[in-house]
Amino acid sequence: MDHDAPLLLVEDLKVTLGGKMAVDGASLSIARGEVLGLVGESGCGKTMTALSLIGLVPPGARVSGRIVFDGIDVLDLPEKEIRRIRGRGIAYIFQDPASALNPFLTIGSQMMDAIMAHGDAGREEASMKAMEMLRSAGLPDALSICSAYPHQLSGGMKQRVMIALALSCNPKLIIADEPTTALDATVQASILALLGKAVRENGISMLLITHDLSIAASLSTSICVMHSGRIIEHACTEELFRNPLHPYTKELLHPSGRRLAPPSRSGCPFHPACPKRMDICTRKAPTMAGDGGHASSCWLNQREGSDA
Template identity: 45%
Template sequence: MLDIHNLAVRFHTPTGLLQAVGGVSLNLKRGETLGLVGESGCGKTVTALAILRLLPCTAELSGEIRFADENLLRLSEERLRQVRGNRIAMVFQEPMTALNPVLTIGDQVAESLKLHRGLSTRQAWREAARALTPVGLPEPNRHLSQYPHQLSGGLRQRVLIAMALACAPDILIADEPTTALDVTIQSQILALLTKLKKDLGLAVLLITHNLGIVAQSADRVAVMYAGLIMETGSTIDLFQNPCHPYTQGLLASVPKLDFDQPPGGTLAGIPGQVPNLYQPPRGCFFRERCSHETPRCQEPPPWVEVEPNHRVLCWLCKNDQEFRNKSSRFK
C-alpha cells in the first residue's frame, strides 16, 4: 500500500545541517498495523510528517514514498491535497491542541468532507454525525454543536479519529494517539483503533514510545534510533527474539508489572545518551552506548536477515551469521 524507500530528512538550521531521518525504508500493507517505536527525538514523528509532506520548508527530503503508483515526494501540491486527509489521514498526539478551539466539532469534522467529497454544509454535517458514531461518541448530534473545551481528553481523541476516518482513508497515521491520556482511556482508544482497522481494512502506522502498546496492538514493529531503523520484524519475533542491542536494552528498561518480586533491584537500562545528530558518530549510531562494541562497528552496519522478515542493522548479527556459515561449512 505504502512503500517508503530510503527516506532521508535533513533540516537546515542556524547551528548546521541536522539529519533527522537518515535513510528509512518501510512498507505498510492493507489491514495491518505497523508499530514505529523509539525514544523522543529519534525521528518517528518527522517520518510521519514527511509521508504527508507536512514538514516546514527548511526540511530537505530525499528518497521515495510510493503510494498508489505515485511518489508522494514528487507530487504537485494540488495532487497532494487530494491525498492528504482523504486517502492518508493522520491523528495527532495532543488532543488538546490538535482541534481548533473556536470552531465546533461539527465544523471541524465536516471540513474534510466538504473539501474532498464536495458536500454541502448540511450534507457534510449529516455525514459528520454518522462519522462520530463508530468511534463511540455517545450522542453524536449533541457533540457536533459543542466546542473542543467542552469535551474530555478521551472524547477529543475520539473526535480526532472520527475526523481522520471521515473520508474513509486507506492509511491512518496515528502519532502517539494515547500519550496524553490516562491508562483506562488509553485502553479504550487502542481497542477502538484495532476494531476500526478490522472493520474498515485500514492500514495503520502507529507511532509510539510505549513498547507495551506496540506489543498489544501492532502486527509488525520497526524500532527507530537516531533517525534510523535498527530492527524490524513481526511483533512476536521481535519481542521474543530481539537481536539488536538497542532493542534488547529498550526491552530490559521497561519496568515489568510484577508484584511477586521484592521491590528495588536494578533495571538493566541503557547507559549514556542519544548521540548528537549534528555530528553523528562514525559507523553505527548506537556504538557509544552499546556493550557489544567491536572495531568493526566504526563502519556503517549492514542489514542482516536473522529470520524470514526479521531484519537487523548490526555488525554483531552479521558476525554471528558469518560464524555460523563457516562452522556449517566445516561440518
C-alpha cells in the first residue's frame, strides 16, 4: 500500500436525488492524520457528500464519480464490503446523537456490541474497554453511564458517547457531521476539544462538516468551501482566512448582512448573489483552478475570466 497516497480521494462526485443534483462534481482528498473541514450553507450538499462515502445515501439516489478509501474503490464494492468499511475504516458521528443511539438499549450494551463486533474481545474485556473509552471521552462516571439509557443523558453526554463509540472501532477516518450544532456554546467547545484530542492522539483523519467557518478553523488543517453541490474553494486553513479568493468564501468570512439570492442552474451557481459577477458568469460555470494547494472556482481568478 502507498502510504503517501491520500487516505481518502473523492473525484467528480455526483449525487442525484429525485432528478435534482444534490452534489455536482465535488472533488476532495484527505491525507493520513489530516483534519479537513467541509463548510457551506444548509442544503449545499455536505451530508450527501459524506453519506456517499459510506454507501448510506437515501434510497433512489444515484451516485457517480470516484471514491477511493485506503486504496479501495468504494463505489465498485458490493454492499457487504461497504458495510465492513463503514464499521471499521470509517466512523460517522451524526449531528443528532439521539437518533444514532438505540433508545431501547443501555449505553453499556451498545458500547460492548460495537467493541465485540470490531475485534475479538469477549464480554468481560469489552465491558472494561467500554468503561475505559467512556472515561477518556470525558465521562468519569462510566459505570452509571453504562447502565443508563440514551434518554437519561444530556445532549453533550450523548455526543461524548457517540465519540467513544466512533473510537471503539479503531477507525482510520472519522466523519463528524455538524457534531456540535445541537449543543450550547460551552458544551460545543469541550466536544470540539475532545474530538481534536482523539484524532491527534490516535493519528486518525477527520472530515469535519459544519456550516460555521470558525468551528472548521478550530480543528482543521485545511478547508473545502461548498456551494450548490460544488467545492468552490480549497486551501489550508491559514491561507483561506488570510487570502480568500471566492466571493462566497469572502461572504462567509465577513457577512455583508444582505440576503443572498438563490443559486442559479446555469453559469456560475453563485452569480445571482455575486457582487462581482461579469458577463461570462451568467453563461459559463468556472471550474476549480489554482496552485500551491489553494484553488477556487471563480472567473475572477482565472485567465478566461480576465479575457472575457
